[in-house]
Amino acid sequence: MAEELTLENLKALAERRGLRLPEDELQRLLTGVIRARRQAAELREMVAREDEPAAAFDAIRHEQNRRL
Amino acid sequence: MNDKELHYLAIAEAAAGLRRKEFSPVELTETCLRRIHSLDDKLHSFITLTADLGLQQAKQAEQELNSGKDRGPLHGIPIALKDLYATKGIRTTCHSAVLENWLPDHDATTVTKLQDAGTILLGKLGMHEFAFGGPSVDAPFPAVRNPWNTAHIPGGSSSGSGAALAAGFCYGALGSDTGGSIRTPSSHCGIVGIKPTYGRVSRAGVIPLSWSLDHAGPMARSVEDCAIMLQALAGYDAQDNASANVAVPNFQTGMKDGIKGLRVGVPRQNWFDENLGIDPTTEAVFNQALKVLENLGARIVDIDGKPFSLARKANQTILVCEAYTYHEKTLQETPLKFGSSVRRRILEGAFLSAADYLTAQRARAVLNEQIRANFAQVDVFAVPGAARPPEAFEGMDPNEQNMRPSFTNPFNLTGLPAISLPGGFTEGNLPAGLQIVARAFEEATCFRVAYAYEQATEWHKRRPDL
Numbered sequence: 033m034a035e036e037l038t039l040e041n042l043k044a045l046a047e048r049r050g051l052r053l054p055e056d057e058l059q060r061l062l063t064g065v066i067r068a069r070r071q072a073a074e075l076r077e078m079v080a081r082e083d084e085p086a087a088a089f090d091a092i093r094h095e096q097n098r099r100l
Numbered sequence: 101m102n103d104k105e106l107h108y109l110a111i112a113e114a115a116a117g118l119r120r121k122e123f124s125p126v127e128l129t130e131t132c133l134r135r136i137h138s139l140d141d142k143l144h145s146f147i148t149l150t151a152d153l154g155l156q157q158a159k160q161a162e163q164e165l166n167s168g169k170d171r172g173p174l175h176g177i178p179i180a181l182k183d184l185y186a187t188k189g190i191r192t193t194c195h196s197a198v199l200e201n202w203l204p205d206h207d208a209t210t211v212t213k214l215q216d217a218g219t220i221l222l223g224k225l226g227m228h229e230f231a232f233g234g235p236s237v238d239a240p241f242p243a244v245r246n247p248w249n250t251a252h253i254p255g256g257s258s259s260g261s262g263a264a265l266a267a268g269f270c271y272g273a274l275g276s277d278t279g280g281s282i283r284t285p286s287s288h289c290g291i292v293g294i295k296p297t298y299g300r301v302s303r304a305g306v307i308p309l310s311w312s313l314d315h316a317g318p319m320a321r322s323v324e325d326c327a328i329m330l331q332a333l334a335g336y337d338a339q340d341n342a343s344a345n346v347a348v349p350n351f352q353t354g355m356k357d358g359i360k361g362l363r364v365g366v367p368r369q370n371w372f373d374e375n376l377g378i379d380p381t382t383e384a385v386f387n388q389a390l391k392v393l394e395n396l397g398a399r400i401v402d403i404d405g406k407p408f409s410l411a412r413k414a415n416q417t418i419l420v421c422e423a424y425t426y427h428e429k430t431l432q433e434t435p436l437k438f439g440s441s442v443r444r445r446i447l448e449g450a451f452l453s454a455a456d457y458l459t460a461q462r463a464r465a466v467l468n469e470q471i472r473a474n475f476a477q478v479d480v481f482a483v484p485g486a487a488r489p490p491e492a493f494e495g496m497d498p499n500e501q502n503m504r505p506s507f508t509n510p511f512n513l514t515g516l517p518a519i520s521l522p523g524g525f526t527e528g529n530l531p532a533g534l535q536i537v538a539r540a541f542e543e544a545t546c547f548r549v550a551y552a553y554e555q556a557t558e559w560h561k562r563r564p565d566l
Contacts (some may be wrong), residue, residue, distance in 0.1 A: 078463045
């Protein structure tokens, strides 16, 4: 399970990402971020070590498109 | 024919009337413009009206048709575009202050295709800002309202497309769908919209929300009209990395063949009762719709809804990560240019990790297999178009949608074609959609089932009292 965020954590993370957000905005954002992180953590239960991501680079397609 | 008879014609009917010279493209266009001028103050469905361009295109279509140059069933038909389709020299705002005065120097591939088919552009339609969040209450343009009851939302994000069609302002429209944005407003406004298979319709020139989930597609007032529009839109486009190089069938072939013996999978168990569950009146409409399908000869088969339920988590994780990536620079430099609703939703993606994103893409592969495996025992899935009737603006809880099952997300995650059509009405005379989902690249099956249902019911003939 992902670590539960506090407002202070969120503020530090936002600064590190170059986001200048007022405190009240961060406060309103906190609930949604906690939900999003919890949801992302739950997805880890669903995949096995050998499962690959759905999105894959397609060299043939890129070559074909380059030629068109 | 008077205005009242003209503005609610189906595209197929209007096309036939144009060729019989019962009316002209200019008359159709003027009818739509009169109606927009007299009623859109209530709905705010248009952001930009292109009346002069539309009339010019209508005159050209009239000359061409009179001289025997016939571009097909969309020739001379007035349409409108969700305001995230790039239109050369025409303001394209995404309903946002960020792009309030942007004049693209190119047309989206789909816009070019509709021009080549001879359509007439009436204007650009309101939406949820950048196709995300909720109704835009602090954007430079007012939020779109539902023609069935203007105190209620029309659904989003293709809100203007749904409202304009239900109000009889245009004959067809383009929407886009990343988590349900064509199908939800179709359901809430009592019209028809199809999210085609991922890769079927080019996304080139459509402002992205989430590259791997975005779908472009048509919305109209009948199933046949959606098939006509999709015919003009579908096809490989080298400008779109996700475009599928597959043959485009005639989407109307077999549309009227009926559904006798068709196996309809209903993933009710482990999904419909998720959190707050489906609204009971919406479920009653859906159950009645299943009976209609049964009476038409289909067989209803219960299937496990668990993978469909889990799809929302992967869909939302991918969506916010990709959306944040696209908007990162603007959010760092001028965050307050975004409306509060969309800003908060997109910013969620700033606080997820690369591992979160890739895990969601791995879960997508797993869920895709599990959901598609059902096609071994059924031909299509049937689910409601939305989990509840359109909410009233007043007192709306933006978080409620996360507390009910999302009947649209799984088909963005899997890329399967899904159509929403009028399924019935709930209390308060608000529309409820029926959604039919088929195997990849089998949009024709969606049209066949939807057409059979449409012809067996009267819901698509109801009009809002404006």
